[in-house]
Amino acid sequence: MRYLLFLRVLTVLCVTPPLLWANDALAANATLGAMIPAAPKLGAEAWILIDAATDSVITSHNSDARLPPASLTKLMTAYVTTRELKSGRISADDQVVVSENAWRTGGSRMFLEPGSSASVHDLLSGVIIDSGNDASVALAEHIAGSEDGFVGMMNSTASTLGLINTHFMNSTGLPDPEHYSSARDMATLALKVINEGTTYYPLYAKKTFTWNGIQQSNRNALLWRNSIYDGLKTGHTEAAGYCLVASAQRDGQRLISAVLGASSTRKRAEETEKLMGYGFRFYDTQTYKKGGEVLAQAALWKGKQPSISVGLLDDMTLTLPKNASRKIEMRLAFDGPIEAPITAGTVIGRLDLFDAEHKLGERPLVVLVDAEQGYWWTRWWDTVHLFFTRTIRSWFDETEIA
Numbered sequence: 001m002r003y004l005l006f007l008r009v010l011t012v013l014c015v016t017p018p019l020l021w022a023n024d025a026l027a028a029n030a031t032l033g034a035m036i037p038a039a040p041k042l043g044a045e046a047w048i049l050i051d052a053a054t055d056s057v058i059t060s061h062n063s064d065a066r067l068p069p070a071s072l073t074k075l076m077t078a079y080v081t082t083r084e085l086k087s088g089r090i091s092a093d094d095q096v097v098v099s100e101n102a103w104r105t106g107g108s109r110m111f112l113e114p115g116s117s118a119s120v121h122d123l124l125s126g127v128i129i130d131s132g133n134d135a136s137v138a139l140a141e142h143i144a145g146s147e148d149g150f151v152g153m154m155n156s157t158a159s160t161l162g163l164i165n166t167h168f169m170n171s172t173g174l175p176d177p178e179h180y181s182s183a184r185d186m187a188t189l190a191l192k193v194i195n196e197g198t199t200y201y202p203l204y205a206k207k208t209f210t211w212n213g214i215q216q217s218n219r220n221a222l223l224w225r226n227s228i229y230d231g232l233k234t235g236h237t238e239a240a241g242y243c244l245v246a247s248a249q250r251d252g253q254r255l256i257s258a259v260l261g262a263s264s265t266r267k268r269a270e271e272t273e274k275l276m277g278y279g280f281r282f283y284d285t286q287t288y289k290k291g292g293e294v295l296a297q298a299a300l301w302k303g304k305q306p307s308i309s310v311g312l313l314d315d316m317t318l319t320l321p322k323n324a325s326r327k328i329e330m331r332l333a334f335d336g337p338i339e340a341p342i343t344a345g346t347v348i349g350r351l352d353l354f355d356a357e358h359k360l361g362e363r364p365l366v367v368l369v370d371a372e373q374g375y376w377w378t379r380w381w382d383t384v385h386l387f388f389t390r391t392i393r394s395w396f397d398e399t400e401i402a
Helices: 002-014 070-087 100-104 120-128 133-144 147-160 183-196 201-205 265-282 376-401
Strands: 024-029 046-051 057-061 095-097 117-119 208-211 214-217 229-237 241-250 253-262 283-289 296-301 307-311 316-321 327-334 347-355 358-367
Touching: 046 183, 046 265, 057 183, 057 265, 070 120, 070 133, 070 147, 070 183, 070 229, 070 241, 095 133, 100 133, 117 120, 120 133, 120 201, 120 208, 133 147, 183 201, 183 229, 183 241, 183 253, 201 229, 229 265, 241 265, 253 265, 265 283, 283 327, 316 347, 316 358, 327 358
Parallel strands: none
Antiparallel strands: 024 327, 046 057, 046 253, 095 117, 208 214, 229 241, 241 253, 283 316, 296 307, 307 358, 327 347, 347 358
16 A cells, blocks of 8 residues: 555656646747837827737837827727617617707718707717717717717726726817827727727728718728728827827738827828838737647546646737747646646636747646546545645655755
8 A cells, every 4th residue: 555655646747747736838930030129119299009819019109108199089089979879779870969069069071960969870970980079979969968978988998998098078189188198908998899890891992982072081081091900090280290090910820000190191191101010010919739638637626537738718829020930839837736626717827938048928828628527536545646746746845955
């Protein structure tokens, strides 16, 4: 009996640790590309470029600075409106009577007439394509009863989305000292608009919109320059300068940029193209392991079976610089012995992605299936086994320290 116990302990020390205590490695070679140059410096106050699939920042400058967003504000106006549409509290066909207050709002216009009516869908088009301040106020009053009430919804939504450097005072972007946002917050909001607004997102790519016999062009010049661009919004005031939040998709990769405080309409478009060109040329996004894929069979204690499948709940997708010489190595790190009973999805460790000794990313490692407790003698034996294993390990650790 003692001999068998000794053999069992030796087995744990010599065989089990790679599964229990980490250092298992899954190696994969990544064929990516070449060494990359430094990111471009732009003629603007702030900017950021992110990958839409991973929300990874490729490059940024002054991206958390609180700056006047001008008509970029209408990204939130449109986002709140589309959420109200999705909730069913309003309908795209609702007819909105244009108030004198909406009609008198200064700045860019959809050219609504006071007392006339327009559908929510048409007003939304007027906000996104024409950048109409009158349309923004008309929607705000229809949804919340007043623009002030709607602004409260905008700020509440900003808080929910984690836009910590954003505060709105109106639905239009007209200047106010307490009305501000940041390049990072605007890019985050744009990502939400894209991911949650699939029905209405095509409006951001429309080049023209006609209302009241007046055709206006979308101010996003990139829509005419290259078909990879499909949004999102421009803005301009004297205080804000020229701003542009853009999205482009090429070869399955979507990038989002925000450029604030450029010197002209031409400059904001050119600087955005620099960012996008840099991102698409020198970065790519890959899924290195799929969620639900079995990465290893780890030792299971006190269970009906001796091992259990482990992996990831979601895909491990990362945005990295293209690099032909990168050697991708994945390492499984376990928190300790896995003991039954245990349910699928329970975190039991970590999957790390390395390039040599440089850590590129990590994801929680989970068990992929439920596991019931074994019979009483299995539980008793494994309890004794684990006790001796931990005791011997502790003894070896103390010896090494001494």
